[in-house]
Amino acid sequence: MKIIQEGKAKIYVPEVREIVSSDMPVFYNPKMRVNRDLAVLGLGYLCKKLGRELMVADPLSASGIRAIRFIKETSCVGKVFTNDINEKAVEIIRENFRLNEVPEDRYEVHREDANFFMRKGWGFGFDYVDLDPFGTPVPFIESVALSMKRGGILSLTATDTAPISGTYPKTCIRRYGARPLRNEFKHEVGIRILIKKVIELSAQHDIAMVPIFAYSHLHYFKLFFVKDRGAKLTNSLIDQVGYLLYCFNCMNREAVFDPLKIKEHCPICGTRFSLGGPMWLGKLWDEEFTDFLYREAQERGEISKETKRILSLIWQESKLQTVGFYMLSKLAEKVGIPQQPPIKKAVEFYEGVRTHFEGDGFRTRFSHEEVLRKSEELKVIIERRLKGGAG
Amino acid sequence: MKIIQEGKAKIYVPEVREIVSSDMPVFYNPKMRVNRDLAVLGLGYLCKKLGRELMVADPLSASGIRAIRFIKETSCVGKVFTNDINEKAVEIIRENFRLNEVPEDRYEVHREDANFFMRKGWGFGFDYVDLDPFGTPVPFIESVALSMKRGGILSLTATDTAPISGTYPKTCIRRYGARPLRNEFKHEVGIRILIKKVIELSAQHDIAMVPIFAYSHLHYFKLFFVKDRGAKLTNSLIDQVGYLLYCFNCMNREAVFDPLKIKEHCPICGTRFSLGGPMWLGKLWDEEFTDFLYREAQERGEISKETKRILSLIWQESKLQTVGFYMLSKLAEKVGIPQQPPIKKAVEFYEGVRTHFEGDGFRTRFSHEEVLRKSEELKVIIERRLKGGAG
Numbered sequence: 001m002k003i004i005q006e007g008k009a010k011i012y013v014p015e016v017r018e019i020v021s022s023d024m025p026v027f028y029n030p031k032m033r034v035n036r037d038l039a040v041l042g043l044g045y046l047c048k049k050l051g052r053e054l055m056v057a058d059p060l061s062a063s064g065i066r067a068i069r070f071i072k073e074t075s076c077v078g079k080v081f082t083n084d085i086n087e088k089a090v091e092i093i094r095e096n097f098r099l100n101e102v103p104e105d106r107y108e109v110h111r112e113d114a115n116f117f118m119r120k121g122w123g124f125g126f127d128y129v130d131l132d133p134f135g136t137p138v139p140f141i142e143s144v145a146l147s148m149k150r151g152g153i154l155s156l157t158a159t160d161t162a163p164i165s166g167t168y169p170k171t172c173i174r175r176y177g178a179r180p181l182r183n184e185f186k187h188e189v190g191i192r193i194l195i196k197k198v199i200e201l202s203a204q205h206d207i208a209m210v211p212i213f214a215y216s217h218l219h220y221f222k223l224f225f226v227k228d229r230g231a232k233l234t235n236s237l238i239d240q241v242g243y244l245l246y247c248f249n250c251m252n253r254e255a256v257f258d259p260l261k262i263k264e265h266c267p268i269c270g271t272r273f274s275l276g277g278p279m280w281l282g283k284l285w286d287e288e289f290t291d292f293l294y295r296e297a298q299e300r301g302e303i304s305k306e307t308k309r310i311l312s313l314i315w316q317e318s319k320l321q322t323v324g325f326y327m328l329s330k331l332a333e334k335v336g337i338p339q340q341p342p343i344k345k346a347v348e349f350y351e352g353v354r355t356h357f358e359g360d361g362f363r364t365r366f367s368h369e370e371v372l373r374k375s376e377e378l379k380v381i382i383e384r385r386l387k388g389g390a391g
Numbered sequence: 392m393k394i395i396q397e398g399k400a401k402i403y404v405p406e407v408r409e410i411v412s413s414d415m416p417v418f419y420n421p422k423m424r425v426n427r428d429l430a431v432l433g434l435g436y437l438c439k440k441l442g443r444e445l446m447v448a449d450p451l452s453a454s455g456i457r458a459i460r461f462i463k464e465t466s467c468v469g470k471v472f473t474n475d476i477n478e479k480a481v482e483i484i485r486e487n488f489r490l491n492e493v494p495e496d497r498y499e500v501h502r503e504d505a506n507f508f509m510r511k512g513w514g515f516g517f518d519y520v521d522l523d524p525f526g527t528p529v530p531f532i533e534s535v536a537l538s539m540k541r542g543g544i545l546s547l548t549a550t551d552t553a554p555i556s557g558t559y560p561k562t563c564i565r566r567y568g569a570r571p572l573r574n575e576f577k578h579e580v581g582i583r584i585l586i587k588k589v590i591e592l593s594a595q596h597d598i599a600m601v602p603i604f605a606y607s608h609l610h611y612f613k614l615f616f617v618k619d620r621g622a623k624l625t626n627s628l629i630d631q632v633g634y635l636l637y638c639f640n641c642m643n644r645e646a647v648f649d650p651l652k653i654k655e656h657c658p659i660c661g662t663r664f665s666l667g668g669p670m671w672l673g674k675l676w677d678e679e680f681t682d683f684l685y686r687e688a689q690e691r692g693e694i695s696k697e698t699k700r701i702l703s704l705i706w707q708e709s710k711l712q713t714v715g716f717y718m719l720s721k722l723a724e725k726v727g728i729p730q731q732p733p734i735k736k737a738v739e740f741y742e743g744v745r746t747h748f749e750g751d752g753f754r755t756r757f758s759h760e761e762v763l764r765k766s767e768e769l770k771v772i773i774e775r776r777l778k779g780g781a782g
Contacts, residue, residue, distance in 0.1 A: 115510070138595050139596070142530075170626055173629055174594040175595050205530070275651050
């Protein structure tokens with residue numbers, strides 16, 4: 001065992017050579033640092049918003065690091081409820097609480113199936129739940145939604161990004177009831193499909209899970225939702241679920257809410273559309289929440305530089321919330337731009353904002369036809385500049 | 392308490408005047424006789440098919456009548472596992488088992504939340520589950536599917552027929568993720584939406600719930616599914632889910648599997664289509680299963696006459712499995728037939744079969760255009776006959 005420090009928590013983790021069995025869980029994954037930073041910041045938001053002691057759940061705790069960071073890095077945790085079905089994990093969670101000198105009345109450690117853990121008659125609702133399963137979160141969504149208090153926040157991780165981003169479309173259809181799109185903004189489509197699924201499973205119980213933040217990384221998606229209740233509010237979420245028509249020839253994209261309005265062919269180039277969805281077509285970021293995360297992160301020493309960088313990017317991105325974005329490299333390829341300008345210049349040219357989803361991705365207010373026209377313009381400008389440079 | 396006999400079981404039921412509290416469950420509903428007859432017959436099919444002792448679950452037992460009938464009226468029940476969260480129900484179930492002299496090693500009585508009951512580590516899968524919840528079965532579907540053995544049969548009841556048949560479309564969308572259609576075959580649409588939901592929730596776990604029987608009654612839907620597993624088979628079910636376009640002007644209906652093929656307007660009369668679904672567009676009845684139920688019912692004294700009558704009707708209906716059907720009264724109104732012929736004559740005229748969904752409903756192999764043409768023909772015939780009668 002060695003001791004690792006992350007944020008204000010230190011934890012015991014088994015050293016790699018100790019991990020002999022495949023059913024031994026990954027207790028601590030350093031690649032998930034940003035994810036945990038975000039989870040801490042999200043809880044910080046709720047502390048400020050509710051201004052009272054909160055009941056926090058970590059139903060798949062593994063090492064317990066999150067729960068410990070929640071207690072050490074925020075000021076409002078009444079009690080944190082940790083859980084893991086793995087016996088070894090439960091031992092390590094207990095040891096880690098002691099290592100961090102967390103008073104015993106501030107935490108509980110359970111060893112149950114996560115769904116059982118969430119659904120048992122607590123007699124109160126959790127204010128904040130951090131759910132970070134190995135693989136898809138789908139089997140836990142209903143239990144989580146039911147276990148939460150109205151006004152609470154769900155901090156959700158999904159690591160099955162490949163199927164919902166188009167690598168395994170059949171798996172996506174089975175698991176999420178939606179078709180992915182393997183295009184330049186496939187990860188955004190994946191996140192929108194995941195949001196749809198969370199909304200759909202909660203709506204069965206007239207629970208409205210309102211998405212307030214989304215972050216995509218190569219290996220995982222990180223989302224936040226606020227729990228609310230009632231038929232009307234749930235309907236208003238479902239009204240923002242629809243299809244996305246995408247043209248793999250000219251990159252045209254059209255959001256469609258009413259299935260009767262689905263068109264078979266792209267009106268710009270006549271190619272047969274591809275169809276993604278149903279998916280969430282509403283906003284990915286709540287401005288107030290995103291603003292808090294961004295500002296709070298900059299002020300905190302225990303938050304990693306990487307998290308600060310990402311939040312700065314997302315903060316900008318949240319100012320222009322389009323469905324889908326463009327990749328400069330794809331546009332350049334499409335219209336034959338001989339040399340790509342730096343992304344910052346391109347963003348200015350298209351009057352848009354960068355997106356955290358792709359290094360050379362940007363969002364723009366322009367219609368697709370305008371984007372194509374502007375791209376032709378850009379081509380001429382660059383060709384002229386290159387000739388001038390050569391002459 | 393009084394004793395009631397149904398099939399080969401007798402049970403204690405509280406008399407009406409004893410039921411003082413609204414949270415006291417309806418222990419015995421005589422209107423569900425047909426439903427229970429079908430459940431017994433379905434189990435009989437599985438007995439014959441598997442030829443071994445079966446593990447049977449009745450997760451929402453109420454009086455225990457089903458469980459007792461299963462034991463007394465079939466020959467293959469190894470053990471029946473009953474459950475009810477209500478303390479009074481659990482008492483009555485025990486008394487009813489004793490009253491029917493069921494040996495103690497043939498049954499268990501549990502008192503748990505039905506989802507907990509189904510998901511606990513039984514170490515075996517149930518061969519037959521009868522799920523008859525008060526209201527929607529949606530919150531139990533995943534647990535049921537997970538609790539069953541491959542090749543097992545689910546006997547499912549839904550009493551929330553109003554929302555899924557179009558009376559409360561918003562509720563249907565929230566609870567089932569599909570739009571209902573309030574047309575002449577709205578109950579068939581409701582059943583197809585319910586099947587879609589069962590398939591969808593099971594598909595999340597690569598479980599294929601194959602529909603094999605459907606019965607609609609004013610207050611409930613009764614369905615049977617066979618549980619199978621695997622991505623391929625699950626995909627093949629999802630491939631049979633789609634939309635139904637319906638024209639409220641000319642009654643035209645078109646099943647659409649590929650959303651890109653959705654049309655906004657009816658090609659026959661130009662009216663804007665209404666859209667129902669996504670829903671199951673495949674077969675509602677497995678011929679072998681339906682045939683067994685029909686034949687077995689006729690031979691059994693303990694099966695009610697009503698059940699025999701319904702099974703005879705459904706047996707005929709299963710020979711021509713169209714998506715949607717026609718109602719003679721609606722067609723007569725549409726084309727102005729002055730007097731309706733008897734339904735038997737009409738069925739002959741349209742070369743179809745009757746449907747159990749509506750008294751004057753029938754299915755036909757004809758295309759919608761042919762149905763309209765034939766209806767005009769029928770009008771002329773009847774007008775001529777009426778004139779002849781008058782002259």
